[in-house]
Amino acid sequence: MNDVVKSLSPRLISAADKPADRPTREEAEAAVRTLIRWAGDDPQREGLQDTPKRVAKAFKEFYSGYQDDPKDVLNKIFAEVEGYDDIVLVRDIPFYSHCEHHMVPFYGMAHIAYYPTKGVVGLSKLARLVEVYARRLQTQETMTAQIASAIEQYLEPRGVAVMIEAEHMCMSMRGVQKAGAMTLTTQFTGAFNDAAEQVRFLTLVRHGKA
Numbered sequence: 001m002n003d004v005v006k007s008l009s010p011r012l013i014s015a016a017d018k019p020a021d022r023p024t025r026e027e028a029e030a031a032v033r034t035l036i037r038w039a040g041d042d043p044q045r046e047g048l049q050d051t052p053k054r055v056a057k058a059f060k061e062f063y064s065g066y067q068d069d070p071k072d073v074l075n076k077i078f079a080e081v082e083g084y085d086d087i088v089l090v091r092d093i094p095f096y097s098h099c100e101h102h103m104v105p106f107y108g109m110a111h112i113a114y115y116p117t118k119g120v121v122g123l124s125k126l127a128r129l130v131e132v133y134a135r136r137l138q139t140q141e142t143m144t145a146q147i148a149s150a151i152e153q154y155l156e157p158r159g160v161a162v163m164i165e166a167e168h169m170c171m172s173m174r175g176v177q178k179a180g181a182m183t184l185t186t187q188f189t190g191a192f193n194d195a196a197e198q199v200r201f202l203t204l205v206r207h208g209k210a
């Protein structure tokens with residue numbers, strides 16, 4: 001495990017911090033009514049009456065990752081792969097997340113590769129891992145590091161590569177208002193610290209062939 005991943009692991013790998021003082025649904029709905037008033041509208045008018053309930057329900061989906069543990073996603077390893085130890089890459093995994101600064105969506109694609117040692121995980125589990133972290137509040141950099149750290153910890157591969165490409169609505173629809181600007185983040189460990197391996201990864205992500 002490289003030093004960056006090792007130093008990040010304890011905070012990033014553990015099941016999400018679950019605040020002990022989680023509010024009740026009624027309190028959450030009252031907070032939404034306050035925000036509607038803050039936006040300048042009347043939460044009592046007909047069209048908005050059920051909105052706090054819907055928003056509280058939507059939050060359960062947007063932030064369901066706090067209930068999920070990456071360990072449960074990556075715990076089933078298939079060792080019978082006839083010694084396959086070359087690259088496994090799942091690219092173009094779509095995701096929606098919310099930035100921790102504005103609670104506004106950022107969304108895009110995640111690409112994940114690893115070199116197996118003790119076996120492989122089901123391909124869907126890599127996409128599920130993206131969901132675990134996307135459905136929490138964080139930055140794109142944190143999410144990239146978290147995905148790499150979890151794979152590093154539970155699969156002990158020869159190397160992990162994670163790239164995320166996303167558009168941040170907090171930069172598009174507000175603030176600096178640069179719609180279409182894309183943010184790319186990468187995290188490489190082990191074998192992928194080698195420049196040639198990074199080129200292979202990026203070539204496979206971009207063209208599907210090495």
Ligand SMILES: Nc1nc2c(ncn2[C@@H]2O[C@H](COP(=O)(O)OP(=O)(O)OP(=O)(O)O)[C@@H](O)[C@H]2O)c(=O)[nH]1
Nearest residue numbers: 099100101102138139140141168170171174175176
């Ligand atoms: N590094 C990083 N920054 C992010 C991410 N999501 C949003 N941001 C940025 O978080 C920053 C917060 O900056 P602040 O100056 O505290 O907040 P602000 O006044 O709303 O900033 P502006 O967006 O520039 O109006 C902004 O520059 C956002 O673009 C992310 O995933 N990673």
Ligand SMILES: [Zn+2]
Nearest residue numbers: 099101102170
């Ligand atoms: Zn933001």
